[in-house]
Amino acid sequence: xxxxxxxxxxEFAEKYGPENVVVVLGASEGExxxxxxxxxxxxxxxxxxxxxxxxxxxxxxxxxxxxxKEEFDPDVYEDQISMMEMVLDVDDIVNEMSAxxxxxxxxx
Amino acid sequence: xxxVIKGASYILAHVPGMVIHNxxxxxxxxxxxxxxEYLKQLPEHLRSYTQAVEYWPNQVYxxxxxxxxLAEVEFPYYDxxxxxxxxxxxxxxIMPEEEFLLLMQCxxxxxxxxxxxxxxxxxxDALAADPIITEDIVARIKEGADQADIERxxxxxxxxxxxxxxxxxxxxxxxxDIDVNLNAEVMHENLVNKASxxxxxxxxxxxxxxxxxxVEYVIDCSEEACGDMNQRGGxxxxxxxxxxxxxxxxxxxxxxxxxxxxxxxxxxxxxLVKAGxxxxxxxxxxxxxxxxxxxxxxxxxxxLPALEDCLxxxxxxxxxxxxxxxxxxxxxxxxxxxGTGSAPQNVIGSLVADPLERNGxxxxxxxKYSPEMQNPDITKPAGAGDVPQANYKMIAALAVKRxxxxxxxxxxxxxxxxxxxxxxxxxxxxxxxxxxxxxxEDIMAGRIKNAMIIGKGSLFLGRMTNLFDGxxxxxxxxxxxxxxxxxxxxxxxxxxxxDAMKEFAAVLMAKE
Numbered sequence: 085x086x087x088x089x090x091x092x093x094x095e096f097a098e099k100y101g102p103e104n105v106v107v108v109l110g111a112s113e114g115e116x117x118x119x120x121x122x123x124x125x126x127x128x129x130x131x132x133x134x135x136x137x138x139x140x141x142x143x144x145x146x147x148x149x150x151x152x153k154e155e156f157d158p159d160v161y162e163d164q165i166s167m168m169e170m171v172l173d174v175d176d177i178v179n180e181m182s183a184x185x186x187x188x189x190x191x192x
Numbered sequence: 193x194x195x196v197i198k199g200a201s202y203i204l205a206h207v208p209g210m211v212i213h214n215x216x217x218x219x220x221x222x223x224x225x226x227x228x229e230y231l232k233q234l235p236e237h238l239r240s241y242t243q244a245v246e247y248w249p250n251q252v253y254x255x256x257x258x259x260x261x262l263a264e265v266e267f268p269y270y271d272x273x274x275x276x277x278x279x280x281x282x283x284x285x286i287m288p289e290e291e292f293l294l295l296m297q298c299x300x301x302x303x304x305x306x307x308x309x310x311x312x313x314x315x316x317d318a319l320a321a322d323p324i325i326t327e328d329i330v331a332r333i334k335e336g337a338d339q340a341d342i343e344r345x346x347x348x349x350x351x352x353x354x355x356x357x358x359x360x361x362x363x364x365x366x367x368x369d370i371d372v373n374l375n376a377e378v379m380h381e382n383l384v385n386k387a388s389x390x391x392x393x394x395x396x397x398x399x400x401x402x403x404x405x406x407v408e409y410v411i412d413c414s415e416e417a418c419g420d421m422n423q424r425g426g427x428x429x430x431x432x433x434x435x436x437x438x439x440x441x442x443x444x445x446x447x448x449x450x451x452x453x454x455x456x457x458x459x460x461x462x463x464l465v466k467a468g469x470x471x472x473x474x475x476x477x478x479x480x481x482x483x484x485x486x487x488x489x490x491x492x493x494x495x496l497p498a499l500e501d502c503l504x505x506x507x508x509x510x511x512x513x514x515x516x517x518x519x520x521x522x523x524x525x526x527x528x529x530x531g532t533g534s535a536p537q538n539v540i541g542s543l544v545a546d547p548l549e550r551n552g553x554x555x556x557x558x559x560k561y562s563p564e565m566q567n568p569d570i571t572k573p574a575g576a577g578d579v580p581q582a583n584y585k586m587i588a589a590l591a592v593k594r595x596x597x598x599x600x601x602x603x604x605x606x607x608x609x610x611x612x613x614x615x616x617x618x619x620x621x622x623x624x625x626x627x628x629x630x631x632x633e634d635i636m637a638g639r640i641k642n643a644m645i646i647g648k649g650s651l652f653l654g655r656m657t658n659l660f661d662g663x664x665x666x667x668x669x670x671x672x673x674x675x676x677x678x679x680x681x682x683x684x685x686x687x688x689x690x691d692a693m694k695e696f697a698a699v700l701m702a703k704e
Contacts, residue, residue, distance in 0.1 A: 113576070116576060119575055130489060132220060132221070132225075164533075164535040164538070165535065167540070167586060167590055167593060168535075168536050168537065168586070168589075170593075171582065171585040
């Protein structure tokens with residue numbers, strides 16, 4: 085996750101309280117989604133950004149996970165996400181995301 | 193009549209020294225974790241010049257192999273050297289770091305770049321022996337400076353060191369004491385861009401079979417900015433590089449749009465030519481030091497070579513319709529507008545489906561698509577996936593949604609309408625344009641009838657807007673001989689003038 089986005093996530097967590105923040109990712113690969121999820125839960129694994137050593141434990145999902153999909157107006161989802169849903173390896177993303185959430189999320 | 197693609201060039205410069213000293217990932221790491229294992233291990237992962245030359249994707253980029261041949265190579269590519277591969281290709285070359293530093297010295301007209309005397313003497317003949325480097329460029333090589341002076345500038349005056357074979361062989365001095373826009377780091381970055389731009393221009397002129405004096409306008413579409421504190425992005429890398437390349441009849445300007453820059457620039461060039469403003473326009477992009485070793489941490493962690501060790505450059509020459517070369521069809525322009533939105537669905541729709549639909553075409557009517565052509569050998573280990581394949585999946589999925597493709601054909605769409613990625617991850621360099629050289633050949637040989645070039649840019653990186661950007665255009669076989677529709681033949685013009693003269697004469701007679 086780029087350094088500026090790390091800073092913004094950190095600021096939101098401080099401003100609204102980490103228990104009130106949900107991070108929604110749109111990464112195109114399971115591995116990339118997992119890395120971003122790890123960054124906002126266990127800290128920046130690349131030791132470069134503001135979240136280095138900061139274990140926010142935020143609730144984090146990928147936009148193609150069923151928990152998030154059911155929050156959407158189906159027409160909006162169809163219009164904005166359905167094409168990518170066809171393209172992405174959703175199972176792989178769900179596996180990566182679930183593993184990170186199980187290990188590091190503090191607010192589920 | 194539509195402008196044609198007269199020729200294209202693709203060049204690389206293998207610069208392992210700059211990977212360590214000038215890549216933004218490494219610069220950041222030196223600030224944040226100066227003692228990190230990564231910085232210690234990186235030098236062992238750098239490739240030799242021969243390894244970079246024998247690297248399959250590099251050989252495709254300079255035109256010695258085709259994307260089709262690369263598709264037959266078992267992935268990953270880094271451990272399958274192409275033994276005996278040539279430095280020179282039909283599109284350009286892979287220049288070694290020593291010669292590139294000398295070319296940078298030639299590109300420097302403000303004496304901010306110093307090279308050590310012995311280094312200049314040792315490598316001057318090698319640069320002069322490069323067939324594309326003309327005598328006027330060789331004549332720009334300066335004798336060089338003393339090592340003690342170079343060390344003093346680096347140690348005491350914030351100069352940026354230049355390294356070859358791990359040794360300090362020169363420096364780029366700051367061009368102003370206070371102005372950060374002219375500090376040594378920026379001057380280094382800009383001179384690299386200018387030198388690689390120059391090399392791309394030289395090859396493009398050769399490949400297009402034109403004279404240097406034929407080029408009337410140059411558009412640079414890189415991602416660097418040159419200027420001073422009062423006009424930070426003042427610009428005109430285009431004209432600066434054209435000067436060194438000897439294009440004395442050309443003027444020029446810069447176009448910016450992050451990675452979408454090259455596609456915007458080609459559309460602008462095609463329009464300038466079609467409008468008759470300029471007969472021959474060169475669109476050129478130079479290399480970017482900041483992106484060297486950008487994914488180096490992942491490559492090192494996974495035991496791979498640091499594959500982002502080359503600067504890239506390209507140039508496309510567009511000229512008035514010659515009746516033979518493939519043309520840019522300005523009727524089929526994809527545009528991501530302010531109102532398009534940033535969902536991938538909207539982006540691909542605006543760039544691919546919409547322009548085709550406006551012209552009564554389907555997604556499957558385009559033979560080859562060239563979106564972001566990043567080499568997957570570099571991006572996959574870094575968790576960014578196979579970028580071209582991801583684009584083809586999106587285009588295919590959109591075709592399915594629109595009922596233009598059977599769902600069962602999703603999997604084969606990429607091999608039929610796509611290409612494997614072969615371009616270095618130099619931002620604007622892989623964005624659509626790497627295929628233009630091959631597209632020209634494939635269309636002229638009748639292997640394909642058309643190709644769509646797609647450029648996309650992440651504008652939000654500049655923190656001025658959250659918008660995404662993109663533009664696309666179609667290259668097609670020359671249609672000048674098909675009919676006189678759209679164009680007007682010379683005989684028709686003559687007869688129109690004759691008619692007008694007769695009418696004018698009749699008016700005059702009537703007045704008398």
